[in-house]
Structure formats: structure tokens, C-alpha cells
Amino acid sequence: MFSKKQMLGLLLLPLATSAVAVQQVDNGTYVIRNKFTGKVLDLVNGSAADGTNIIQYRQTNASNQHWQVSYLGNGNYRITNLAGGGAAEVYDWDTSDGANISQWSANGLAIQNWQLSDQGDGTFKVINAATGKAMEVYNWDSSDGANVSQWTDNGLDIQRWAFESLDTGASYHWPLSGDLGTHDPTAMAENGTWYEFQTGPGIYRKVSYDGGLTWQPLPSVLPNGLGWWQNYVPDQQGIDVWAPDVKAYNGKVWLYYAVSTFGSKVSAIGLLSAESLASDNWQDEGLVINTTTASNYNAIDPDLVIDRDNKPWLVLGSWSSGIKLTRLNSSTMKPTGSLYSLAARSGGIEAPSITYRNGYYYLFVSTGVCCAGTDSTYQIRYGRSTSITGPYLDKNGVDMMNGGGSLLDGGNARWVGPGGEDMVGNNVIVRHAYDADDNGNAKLLISKLNWDASGWPRY
Structure with missing residues (x-):
């Protein structure tokens, strides 16, 4: 009643x-x-x-x-x-x-x-x-x-x-509730409904019906995994999937993800497609790119980027020689052409995300150590370039290939080690951080991303 x-x-x-x-x-x-x-x-x-x-x-x-x-x-x-x-x-x-x-x-x-x-x-x-x-x-x-x-x-x-x-970063997180346990989130809104995907078995995901404030779980995208993963990552155990990225392009929704093991460059990036997020009719598009022990970069942390000319690119990678970028075929959404180096940093760099705004491409990365609870040292840093292929310079003019990167989010007393970020358009940023008030559990954070008069991002 x-x-x-x-x-x-x-x-x-x-x-x-x-x-x-x-x-x-x-x-x-x-x-x-x-x-x-x-x-x-x-x-x-x-x-x-x-x-x-x-x-x-x-x-x-x-x-x-x-x-x-x-x-x-x-x-x-x-x-x-x-x-x-x-x-x-x-x-x-x-x-x-x-x-x-x-x-x-x-x-x-x-x-x-x-x-x-x-x-x-x-x-x-x-x-x-x-x-x-x-x-x-x-x-x-x-x-x-x-x-x-x-x-x-x-x-x-x-x-x-x-x-x-208002500034809506570390002091003004959105007031989230519900199922907030998260690593490496990516989010997208479709017809007023928000969807979030994250690291976990079969690609964990969540849904919000109130504008991204209250979250509830959905079944994993790939509850049984895919058989071809072990052809490229034979040491993978179970169906754990890392750092997915979801975006719409050319009338479809594309979901990139990575399969790997800790401390290894033996990794693979895969791709799924669907007519819409609501349809949930995911199709396996297979392997996108993989790396081996002989590679000087790591094929993880993919992020789909659409440039100012509506052409697709994939930014990816971590550690080793740093962040890479490659052009994608607009039909297959798989690599074509050269691999560009965008950023490198001693002590760890990963989780790239690029957004375009007012003549600049902005590269966001996570630096430091992830996945250690309140001992994590993750921070979110950024630079910008007039060309998608770089060079990306920070606010002091230091090239991100030379260790540059201005600090966006270093966390605070409660929210430690923010990172694994993804941009929703160029106005909202999602990421995880470790909640010192809740035994260091990793949780979802969402904030409005503001821009100063010189075009630099800030909370």
C-alpha cells in the first residue's frame, strides 16, 4: 500500500x-x-x-x-x-x-x-x-x-x-551513503542514473538513482571471468579485474579494464562494449594491448580519451617508464599507430586520466604507494598541454616526464591516500581514499572540480 x-x-x-x-x-x-x-x-x-x-x-x-x-x-x-x-x-x-x-x-x-x-x-x-x-x-x-x-x-x-x-574537494566531498567500499572507481551518468565500476572480481559495479549520492551494489559485469585472460596473464588467480574505465563514444558504451598481478609487468587490457549502461548487454571485444616481462611499461589502468576532434585515444600504464598514450581505431577502439610517453616519476606513477577544457588537455595521475590502508602515500597530481601527446607541464612549468606534477589532492587526517581517480566530464572527479575513521577501509569519494582564472584545476 x-x-x-x-x-x-x-x-x-x-x-x-x-x-x-x-x-x-x-x-x-x-x-x-x-x-x-x-x-x-x-x-x-x-x-x-x-x-x-x-x-x-x-x-x-x-x-x-x-x-x-x-x-x-x-x-x-x-x-x-x-x-x-x-x-x-x-x-x-x-x-x-x-x-x-x-x-x-x-x-x-x-x-x-x-x-x-x-x-x-x-x-x-x-x-x-x-x-x-x-x-x-x-x-x-x-x-x-x-x-x-x-x-x-x-x-x-x-x-x-x-x-x-564552493570548493568541493577534501573539505566538501559529496555527502555519499550506501555501498561505498571502492578501489579505482570510474563513473558515468546515463539518463539521470549514475553507474560506478571498480576493481574487484568480475568488475564490481554500483548504481545511484539520486544523482550520485546514494549507492547500491549491482551484480559483477563478468561473474565468471573470461577464458582468454590466462593466455596473457597465466599467474592470475580467480577473476580479479583492475581499474576499469567507462565512457560513451560513437553511440556505444565502452568499458576498458586490466588483468594483472601485483609486482608484475605481465598484464593485459581488455574491452567490453554495450548499447547502453541500462541495457547491460556487454559484449567481449577481446584484448586491447598487453605487456610482458620484456616490456618497459605496464598495460594497466586504461582510460579512454576523446580529443578535441572527436578522435579516441587510450592513456594507460604505471611505474616502469611511466604513463603512455596511443591512438585508437574509431571502429574497433583498439590501438593504431605510435605509443607516446607522457609522464614518469620515481616512487610510483599510475592511474592516468585525461580531460579536455578550453584549449588544454589535463593529465591527472596518482603518485606514491597504493593499497596499504592508512599507510598509503597516494596523491593526485596534474599537468596540462595544448597537444594530447604532450608535453604536459605543471603550474611551475616542469615537464611531467621529468617528475613534474602539481598537487591536487594529498588527502587529510581522515581521508588518506586519495587516488585511482577518474574524471566525469571535466567538472566532477571520482576517486578512492582510505578512511582513518573506519579502520582504513577504502571508500568512494566524489567532488566537484573547479577551475581558477588561469585555467588550473582546484577543489
Whole structure:
């Protein structure tokens, strides 16, 4: 049986999915400021209780004024308070003018979905998908503590809100929950649903239906492994697969992965394809590239890159002579042509990921030692180049082939050894780190990636 609220949510759901599905605001953490009053959205006392009131208040930079904005697809967003952990909704499904805006535990219903309408002045109208009414400060009250409510859309400044992005790295991770155990994550969103793949038997994977915040497990992609793996990696035991990478290209989804053993260069990169992530009809495309004891690099940690001309490349490798890059055939998605060297570093370098933005290719790598719990020394570093084949220089102009690499994420007291990173577009970064508050278990971290005025990445 459905509750009254659930029934109303189902009845109103068509309204929630009728908007033009264009993402107006990137996933990330924001201060949300009213244009008329200049005050920001605030959760009373940062309480976790369902029904806690949402108000406006002068900016204090406290976490109860920080809101995680997550795109759900079909024009809908969830707005979650970082302190309370609940999603903004119209209280008790009230459709009247003046109805209160509060927080409630995320439930996936339309009353917690909001649609953003760009007003062309750096602000947005915030429309509830169930009621069709706009968020505003009640009665044009400019005082601290003034109530935030809904009202019939009128286009006035009291209903306009600016979304001001916060640094969202080590201090502002997305508030994730559910199944978070992770090594070497890769993620992709498809029609509002997020999918994550990671190191593990048969390629572990997870799914999120709320914009990448709450994760639940799915069956492994290859629960029985593939017979040809041991032709190239005879010492592999079981069906453990390393560091997958998932991306869409040319109307298909491509899933690269590596098979190897610790401390060995006897490795192979394989490839799967599917019509879509939702279809789950994975096809074995076989071997992509392999290395042997005679090789001077290691065929692991693959990452598919699409260049500015829509041509595919594969960046890969670790340790030995460092990070490599090769062109791919656009049909077979397998190597063709030369192997380029991009980065090298004593003490370990691996997990490359490349993204293109505003005339530059940005190479992210993990340096140091992985997989030692809170003794791990992983760090995420980067450089950039105007050419996909390099040279990649860090912020000090040092070539990454000569040990260069500016620090993006060195972790903190709780999150130790961040690495195994992957880019989702050029605005979101996923990676793992070891949780010092939970016996050093490796967990998934997701953050908005910001860019400074000179075009360098930062949290």
C-alpha cells in the first residue's frame, strides 16, 4: 500500500518529468543566495530531523548553509543540506501559496525535485516539480531567520536565487551513503542514473538513482571471468579485474579494464562494449594491448580519451617508464599507430586520466604507494598541454616526464591516500581514499572540480 504522500507523488510525477532535460547547474556544493535580500538558504540549527525548517540568514560559511545540488535527469534536481543531510521539499505536499519549505530524508518523490529556470542575470527560479510553485523568501522579509516558502511564479527578484559554487574537494566531498567500499572507481551518468565500476572480481559495479549520492551494489559485469585472460596473464588467480574505465563514444558504451598481478609487468587490457549502461548487454571485444616481462611499461589502468576532434585515444600504464598514450581505431577502439610517453616519476606513477577544457588537455595521475590502508602515500597530481601527446607541464612549468606534477589532492587526517581517480566530464572527479575513521577501509569519494582564472584545476 502507498501512503498518502507516496500516492500524491505518483500522481504528480508527470509534472516532474515534463521539463526540458537540460542541465542548468553542475553537480556540486553551493551557497544559494536570494537576489532581493542578499541572504542565503539556511537549515535551522543544522538539524537532521525530518521537517526542519529552511530559512534565510546572513552568510556564516557554516555547513548548514551549504547545499549539495544533484542533477537527477529530466530537468530535475535534488537540493540536500550538508549539515542535516535531508532534501529540500514543500512541507506535507501543500500546494498553496505560502507553504513552507523544509528538509526531509531523501525519498525519490516529486516533492523533493526542483527545476531551475535561468533568468539570464546569474540567478535561477527554483520551481518545485510537484506543486509547480517557486521558492521565495516569505513576505519579502529581509531579516535573519525569515521563512522560505513557495508562491505562484511571478518572476520577481524575491523568487530569484544565485547558486555560488564552493570548493568541493577534501573539505566538501559529496555527502555519499550506501555501498561505498571502492578501489579505482570510474563513473558515468546515463539518463539521470549514475553507474560506478571498480576493481574487484568480475568488475564490481554500483548504481545511484539520486544523482550520485546514494549507492547500491549491482551484480559483477563478468561473474565468471573470461577464458582468454590466462593466455596473457597465466599467474592470475580467480577473476580479479583492475581499474576499469567507462565512457560513451560513437553511440556505444565502452568499458576498458586490466588483468594483472601485483609486482608484475605481465598484464593485459581488455574491452567490453554495450548499447547502453541500462541495457547491460556487454559484449567481449577481446584484448586491447598487453605487456610482458620484456616490456618497459605496464598495460594497466586504461582510460579512454576523446580529443578535441572527436578522435579516441587510450592513456594507460604505471611505474616502469611511466604513463603512455596511443591512438585508437574509431571502429574497433583498439590501438593504431605510435605509443607516446607522457609522464614518469620515481616512487610510483599510475592511474592516468585525461580531460579536455578550453584549449588544454589535463593529465591527472596518482603518485606514491597504493593499497596499504592508512599507510598509503597516494596523491593526485596534474599537468596540462595544448597537444594530447604532450608535453604536459605543471603550474611551475616542469615537464611531467621529468617528475613534474602539481598537487591536487594529498588527502587529510581522515581521508588518506586519495587516488585511482577518474574524471566525469571535466567538472566532477571520482576517486578512492582510505578512511582513518573506519579502520582504513577504502571508500568512494566524489567532488566537484573547479577551475581558477588561469585555467588550473582546484577543489
